[in-house]
Amino acid sequence: MIKSLGFIVIEGKEVTRSPKKYTVSPYSESWPKLYQLEEENLRDGLRNLNISIDHIGSTSIPGTSAKPIIDILCRAPQMDDIEAHMRFLEELGYEYRGECGITGRHFFKKDRFHLHCYTFENPHAWANLIFRDYLRAHPDERDAYSKLKESLALQFPEDRQSYIEGKTKMVTQITQAAALWQDGESPKRTKSPALPIDSSMEEVQNAMRANHYVSTHYLPIFVPNMEIMPLGDVNIIRSAIEDDTFNMITDAQFTDENASQRIDECIALFKEQELPFSWWVSSYDEPEYLPWLLRSAGLSFKEENVGMFTVMETAPIVDTDLEIVQVEKTEQLKDFCSVLSSVGISPFSYEKIYSQAPPFLYREDSPLEFYIGYSEGEAVSIGLLVMYAGVAGVYSLCTKEKFRKRGYGSAMQAYRLKRAYDMGYRIAVLQASEMGKNLYQKLGWVPFCTYTEYA
Numbered sequence: 001m002i003k004s005l006g007f008i009v010i011e012g013k014e015v016t017r018s019p020k021k022y023t024v025s026p027y028s029e030s031w032p033k034l035y036q037l038e039e040e041n042l043r044d045g046l047r048n049l050n051i052s053i054d055h056i057g058s059t060s061i062p063g064t065s066a067k068p069i070i071d072i073l074c075r076a077p078q079m080d081d082i083e084a085h086m087r088f089l090e091e092l093g094y095e096y097r098g099e100c101g102i103t104g105r106h107f108f109k110k111d112r113f114h115l116h117c118y119t120f121e122n123p124h125a126w127a128n129l130i131f132r133d134y135l136r137a138h139p140d141e142r143d144a145y146s147k148l149k150e151s152l153a154l155q156f157p158e159d160r161q162s163y164i165e166g167k168t169k170m171v172t173q174i175t176q177a178a179a180l181w182q183d184g185e186s187p188k189r190t191k192s193p194a195l196p197i198d199s200s201m202e203e204v205q206n207a208m209r210a211n212h213y214v215s216t217h218y219l220p221i222f223v224p225n226m227e228i229m230p231l232g233d234v235n236i237i238r239s240a241i242e243d244d245t246f247n248m249i250t251d252a253q254f255t256d257e258n259a260s261q262r263i264d265e266c267i268a269l270f271k272e273q274e275l276p277f278s279w280w281v282s283s284y285d286e287p288e289y290l291p292w293l294l295r296s297a298g299l300s301f302k303e304e305n306v307g308m309f310t311v312m313e314t315a316p317i318v319d320t321d322l323e324i325v326q327v328e329k330t331e332q333l334k335d336f337c338s339v340l341s342s343v344g345i346s347p348f349s350y351e352k353i354y355s356q357a358p359p360f361l362y363r364e365d366s367p368l369e370f371y372i373g374y375s376e377g378e379a380v381s382i383g384l385l386v387m388y389a390g391v392a393g394v395y396s397l398c399t400k401e402k403f404r405k406r407g408y409g410s411a412m413q414a415y416r417l418k419r420a421y422d423m424g425y426r427i428a429v430l431q432a433s434e435m436g437k438n439l440y441q442k443l444g445w446v447p448f449c450t451y452t453e454y455a
Contacts (some may be wrong), residue, residue: 022067022152022153022156022157022158022160022163023067023068023153023157024065024066024067024146024149024150024152024153025065025066025067025068026065027059027061027062027063027064027065027066028059028068031059031060031066031068031070032055032059032060034070034112034113035055035059035060035070035072038070038072038113039053039055039072041092042072042074042092042115045085045088045089045092046074046085046088049076049081049085050076050077050081051074051075051076051081052073052074052075052120053072053073053074053075054072054073054075054128054129054132055070055071055072055073055132056071056072056073056116056128056129056131056132057069057070057071057114057128057132058071058145058146058149059071060132061132061135061136061142062136063139063142063143063146064135064142064145064146065146065147065149065150066146066149067153068112069112069113069114070112070113070114071113071114071116071128072113072114072115072116073116073118073125073128073129074115074116074117074118075117075118075119075120075122075125076117076118076119076120077119077120077190077192077193078119078192078193079104079106079117079119082106082117083106089108089115092110093110093111094108094109094110094113094115095108095109095110096108097109098253099251099253100232100233101230101231101232101233101234101235101251101253102124102230102235103209103210103213103217103235103251104118104119104122104124104210104213104214104389105117105118105122105124106118116128119192119389120190120191120192121190121191121192121367121388121389123214123217123218123221123222123367124221127175127178127179127221127222130175130178130179130181130182131171131174131175131178133178133182134174134177134178134181134182135174137181141174141177144170145167145170145171145174148166148167148170149167152166152167160231160232161231161265164229164230164231165229165269168227168228168229168230169227172226172227172228173224175221175222176222176223176224176358179222179358179360180358180359190365191365191367191387191388192388192389192390193390194390194391194424194425194426194427195207195390195391195426195427196426197311197313197426197427199427201448204309204391204427204429204448205307205448205449206389207389207390207391207427207429208307208309208389208391208393208429208449209282209284210388210389211386211388211389211391211392211393211429212307212386212393212395212429212431213235213250213251214367214368214386214388214389215368215384215386215393215395216237216248216250217235217237218367218368219353219357219361220237220239222357222358222360222361223353223354223356223357223358224356225239225240225241225352225353225356226238226239226240226246226353227239229269231266233252233253233254233262234249234250234251234252234253234254234262234266235249235250235251236248236249236266236269237249238269238270238273238275238277239275239352239353240352240353241346241348241349241352241353242274242275242276242346243276243345243346243349244276244277244278244455245278245345245346245349246346246349246353247270247275247276247277247278248277248278248279248280249266249277249278249279249280250279250280250282251282251284251285252266252281252285252286252290253285253286254286254287254290255286255287256287259287259290259293260293260296260297263293263294263297264297266279267297267298267299276455277455278302278453278454278455279294279299279453279454279455280451280452280453280454281294281451281452281453281454282449282450282451282452283449283450291452291454294454295454299454299455300454300455301452301453301454302453302454302455303433303434303452303453304434304450304451304452304453305431305432305433305450305451305452305453306431306432306433306434306437306447306449306450306451307429307430307431307447307448307449307450307451308429308430308431308432308437308440308441308445308446308447308448309391309427309428309429309430309445309446309448310427310428310443310444310445310446311426311427312417312420312421312425312426312427312428313426315418315421315422316414316417316418316421317414317418318411318414318415318418319411320407320408320411320414320415321375322373322374322375322380322381322407322408322411322412323373323374323375324371324372324373324374324411324412324415325371325372325374326369326370326371327362327369327370327371327372328362329359329362330354330355330356330357330359332370332372333350333354333355333357333370334350334354334355335372335374335379336350336354336370336372336379336382337349337350337354338350338379339372339379339380339381339382339398339399339400340382340396340398342398342400342401343398343400343401367386367387367388368384368385368386369384369385369386369387369416369419370382370383370384371383371384371385371412371415371416373399373408373411373412375403375406375408380399380400380403380408381397381398381399381400381403381408381409381411381412382396382397382398382412383395383396383397383398383412383413383415383416384396385416385419385420387420387423387425390425390427391425391427391428391429392416392417392420392423392425392427392428392429393428393429393430394413394416394417394420394428394429394430395430395431397409397412397413399412430445431451432445432447
């Protein structure tokens, strides 16, 4: 049974990991022709939608060796648009396979076709496009990527995780180079419409899940020294920093049969590099007894955060002498990281990660906005605002210890909420510690889900 965005699509069927032989073939002129025929089929049934359909993946890059699978990217304003046409896709021969390790994706398979459905604002969709365009324009990198895949297919013909792990570093490097290469020339990334205040609890929870995913995964997609490992049944982020803030496992979708083995394999990915990490568990994770399996594998409970939301019927009031500025260039992130390090985050976070953030991070259409609060010229408070999936996520609220109890944290929170309100958002979400939950409840925030950390 596969869960995605809160609903069951395939019943009585489990997708299990089975040995699969990886074959990488020389580029074929038939691949773009196959894509064109399938694009016509898709457009015929989705013609009433405002969608964009593109050929992505290695078969879309002339001269590239690839598994003979035609990857198709379909983008829509909202995932509801795709969900309303599930029956058509099924009649066309597609089988829905859930998210397959990428929160906010609808993934389908049909013979030689893989269909990846996202919203227009999803960063993974943009990453796929710039990856393709970069390799089309850089034959040396294209050839190096082809040779790597050919080598990995020979070395790991039936080991999917090793094949993916072997190419992840180069895929990440190419994507990050592509982001710098195309910055300023890429099309504007349209944001999803804001959720109305009468949205259901399920809609808010799904939106928060997607919003929080982007808050933690946006940087690893595009910033050097971080990587996302697309293993299909779990999300893994690794970095060059020995800090579990930047190394994590989330969104496990294991089966009863493979859960213990998959847990051991995921843990090994961090142990082999001697990296500390956190494993976050929510109500979406499978199997339901995953926490028990994690403890059996040697992990310990660390903390529990509470997902909360609030409805903003009026604009929040900001009354403070704190000077709050939005980060507009990379150098400002040094001040942002100085506050992070004051609360125990790695002192190398700026040097190894944030200093290498690409300029598009500060573009108007970026879902992330970084804020810094200054008192007499010193950075004392920070916050992250994520406007994505129809809600405003407020995260990473930190204040240096000696500046606490001056109202700076409350000012930073109110400032970000007002910014979101002015941008049309009426529902805000956050994750609070057990201690913070009581404070937020007094301010009108409603708890509705939990996220448990094991380490």
